[in-house]
Amino acid sequence: MIVERKGTGGPLRLVAPDGTPMGDVDVGLPEDELRELLRLMVLARRLDEECLALQRQGELTVYPPHRGQEAAQVGSAFALGPEDFVFPSFRELAAALVRGVDPVEYLEYHRGTWHGGPYDPMATRFAPICVPVATQLCHAVGWALGARLDGLRACALAYFGDGASSEGDFHEACNLAAVWRAPVVFVCQNNRWAISVPVRSQTAGEIWRRAEGYGFPGLRVDGNDVLAVYAATREAVERARAGEGPTLIEAVTYRLGPHSTADDPTRYRDPEEVERFAAEDPIARYRAFLLARGVVDEAFVEACAKEAERRVAEIRAAVVRIPPPPAGELFRPVFAAPTAALERQRAEALGGPGG
Amino acid sequence: MVAALNAALRDALASDPRTLVMGEDVGRLGGVFRVTDGLQREFGPERVFDTPIAEAGIVGAAVGLCLAGWRPVVEMQFEGFSYPALDQVISHVAKYRYRTKGRVGLPLVIRMPFGGGIRGKEHHGESPETYYAHTAGLKVVVPSNALDAYRLLRAAIADPDPVVFLEPKARYWAKEEGILTTEGPGIGEAVVVRDGAACTIVSYGAMVHRCLEAAARLEERGIGCRVLDLRSLVPLDLGALGEAVRRTGRLVVVHEAPRTLGMGAEIAARAMEEAFDHLEAPVARVTGYDTPYPPASLEDRWLPSVERIVAAVERTVSY
Numbered sequence: 001m002i003v004e005r006k007g008t009g010g011p012l013r014l015v016a017p018d019g020t021p022m023g024d025v026d027v028g029l030p031e032d033e034l035r036e037l038l039r040l041m042v043l044a045r046r047l048d049e050e051c052l053a054l055q056r057q058g059e060l061t062v063y064p065p066h067r068g069q070e071a072a073q074v075g076s077a078f079a080l081g082p083e084d085f086v087f088p089s090f091r092e093l094a095a096a097l098v099r100g101v102d103p104v105e106y107l108e109y110h111r112g113t114w115h116g117g118p119y120d121p122m123a124t125r126f127a128p129i130c131v132p133v134a135t136q137l138c139h140a141v142g143w144a145l146g147a148r149l150d151g152l153r154a155c156a157l158a159y160f161g162d163g164a165s166s167e168g169d170f171h172e173a174c175n176l177a178a179v180w181r182a183p184v185v186f187v188c189q190n191n192r193w194a195i196s197v198p199v200r201s202q203t204a205g206e207i208w209r210r211a212e213g214y215g216f217p218g219l220r221v222d223g224n225d226v227l228a229v230y231a232a233t234r235e236a237v238e239r240a241r242a243g244e245g246p247t248l249i250e251a252v253t254y255r256l257g258p259h260s261t262a263d264d265p266t267r268y269r270d271p272e273e274v275e276r277f278a279a280e281d282p283i284a285r286y287r288a289f290l291l292a293r294g295v296v297d298e299a300f301v302e303a304c305a306k307e308a309e310r311r312v313a314e315i316r317a318a319v320v321r322i323p324p325p326p327a328g329e330l331f332r333p334v335f336a337a338p339t340a341a342l343e344r345q346r347a348e349a350l351g352g353p354g355g
Numbered sequence: 356m357v358a359a360l361n362a363a364l365r366d367a368l369a370s371d372p373r374t375l376v377m378g379e380d381v382g383r384l385g386g387v388f389r390v391t392d393g394l395q396r397e398f399g400p401e402r403v404f405d406t407p408i409a410e411a412g413i414v415g416a417a418v419g420l421c422l423a424g425w426r427p428v429v430e431m432q433f434e435g436f437s438y439p440a441l442d443q444v445i446s447h448v449a450k451y452r453y454r455t456k457g458r459v460g461l462p463l464v465i466r467m468p469f470g471g472g473i474r475g476k477e478h479h480g481e482s483p484e485t486y487y488a489h490t491a492g493l494k495v496v497v498p499s500n501a502l503d504a505y506r507l508l509r510a511a512i513a514d515p516d517p518v519v520f521l522e523p524k525a526r527y528w529a530k531e532e533g534i535l536t537t538e539g540p541g542i543g544e545a546v547v548v549r550d551g552a553a554c555t556i557v558s559y560g561a562m563v564h565r566c567l568e569a570a571a572r573l574e575e576r577g578i579g580c581r582v583l584d585l586r587s588l589v590p591l592d593l594g595a596l597g598e599a600v601r602r603t604g605r606l607v608v609v610h611e612a613p614r615t616l617g618m619g620a621e622i623a624a625r626a627m628e629e630a631f632d633h634l635e636a637p638v639a640r641v642t643g644y645d646t647p648y649p650p651a652s653l654e655d656r657w658l659p660s661v662e663r664i665v666a667a668v669e670r671t672v673s674y
Contacts, residue, residue: 114454120455121455128451128454132447138411138414138419139447142415142420145416168439172415173415333452333453334492335494336452339543340593341590341593
């Protein structure tokens with residue numbers, strides 16, 4: 001099987017940046033699903049562009065673009081089943097699309113009309129957007145332990161970045177998952193920059209190698225190679241479901257855009273570096289690969305772009321119609337039943353008895 | 356009280372198969388204070404289990420367990436070791452229901468021994484209740500006696516929201532008579548544990564007993580005190596507090612935690628809001644000092660003593 005090639009030293013890579021297959025590229029997906037991967041990446045890219053535009057137009061608050069990381073997210077999320085549970089950080093809009101989270105609901109977060117759980121996390125099996133760095137990894141371990149106790153054949157997949165690998169919660173989560181043999185797939189999107197700090201200043205070692213110290217497998221994949229990411233994740237998911245415990249996948253990618261719309265990357269990185277990595281673009285690579293193999297034709301590629309255009313227009317129209325929440329939403333449930341003190345504050349803020 | 360807490364956990368584990376007990380040394384050892392003694396043997400290592408020493412990870416994992424439909428009861432071994440978990444508690448445990456528009460609550464209990472008076476080493480005698488009480492979305496519960504420890508812990512485990520459950524170490528070995536029951540006042544209800552007309556003394560946890568001792572001594576001097584055991588800091592029983600101030604016109608607040616921004620500040624402000632016109636003297640506070648918790652040989656000088664409470668009441672009454 002493909003993932004066996006991981007022992008070769010370099011990251012697992014199935015498709016070269018120019019789209020050339022590197023040996024056996026059969027990841028076990030039928031052609032319609034191979035096409036679906038492209039369709040999802042194109043949609044994610046187009047939506048990301050639109051979100052940047054919406055932010056510039058004042059329709060969204062701060063937005064963290066994922067441009068360049070589509071393969072890392074789509075390839076990994078695509079390897080999951082409906083019973084699995086995703087624990088994202090805050091840049092996983094592409095993964096959310098794969099999991100069927102309503103992008104309009106998701107974007108309530110970036111519109112500033114609600115916090116990180118604007119969609120239903122239980123129905124979508126996609127936990128709330130998580131900003132405190134690496135904290136979501138512990139949640140994933142707990143969910144996975146709970147699933148194991150229930151005897152479910154399901155796993156948790158947790159996303160984090162290279163910067164998060166420095167946090168204590170990353171260490172605690174890995175260690176707990178290992179000790180409990182919890183069915184977790186840790187997916188590090190190493191996009192080489194934690195805001196302005198390059199990964200070489202974040203860690204002196206290699207992130208994937210830490211898995212060995214915890215007592216479970218780790219591997220590095222080319223995070224811009226959607227098939228490699230899919231294959232690696234698929235194997236980790238199977239291991240988890242089979243009761244063999246966690247896996248750490250380091251998907252090496254590159255954040256082509258700013259950390260967020262509040263960030264100015266020209267202050268800390270060379271534009272030439274960005275150009276160099278832009279040449280490794282995950283979508284262009286995969287499209288070239290599929291075209292060369294005849295899995296898609298130009299008409300499909302064009303239809304994909306058109307469909308993305310149409311869907312994003314719909315999303316945009318819906319997002320700009322999201323009204324500012326009424327003041328009453330300040331007092332959305334803090335507890336299952338409000339305390340007397342909170343009830344008084346509600347009355348004080350909104351009028352009514354005691355106000 | 357340890358036996359009452361142990362019984363509460365046992366009965367909760369027996370009555371709801373989704374309840375879990377987890378923490379450092381809670382399994383085979385039964386906890387450093389033996390609160391979980393025998394539970395692993397009875398309910399098995401899947402429902403009562405030791406964790407690595409990783410407080411943030413323990414609480415974070417408990418969040419995930421809640422999402423998977425479990426009801427974890429987490430033990431922090433000492434209050435002074437609970438701080439690594441504060442990020443998980445403040446950023447996630449407290450906010451989950453709100454962040455998810457009310458869709459996802461976390462039925463999670465975080466138990467921890469708290470307070471001083473047992474000749475502990477540093478980090479083993481602290482009173483962190485304000486950190487939790489100040490964080491919107493947490494309930495904060497403090498029993499003062501064994502029967503309440505049982506009742507309140509059962510209520511905390513049954514509660515749909517996260518509860519920080521503070522167990523007064525100084526009362527762990529206190530023996531009391533009575534029948535363990537879930538009946539009686541619940542979370543958010545203060546209890547008048549002694550009545551008197553001259554002054555109200557409000558407290559919680561181990562200090563309630565010191566207040567009762569002070570009240571007995573004051574009675575001998577003809578000063579009758581109402582002693583109000585808060586039992587729960589969030590929600591705070593504003594009705595009972597207002598009623599006590601209206602009845603007695605005078606209020607002394609007693610707690611171990613340092614004075615600045617301690618619960619006494621909140622209680623004084625609430626008393627003023629509830630019943631300013633009934634106050635006949637400034638609200639007095641008898642508390643720990645604004646220093647780190649002192650070494651064992653000095654703790655008696657730091658903790659509110661019966662003498663300090665008596666003196667504060669006398670000052671308040673003669674104001």
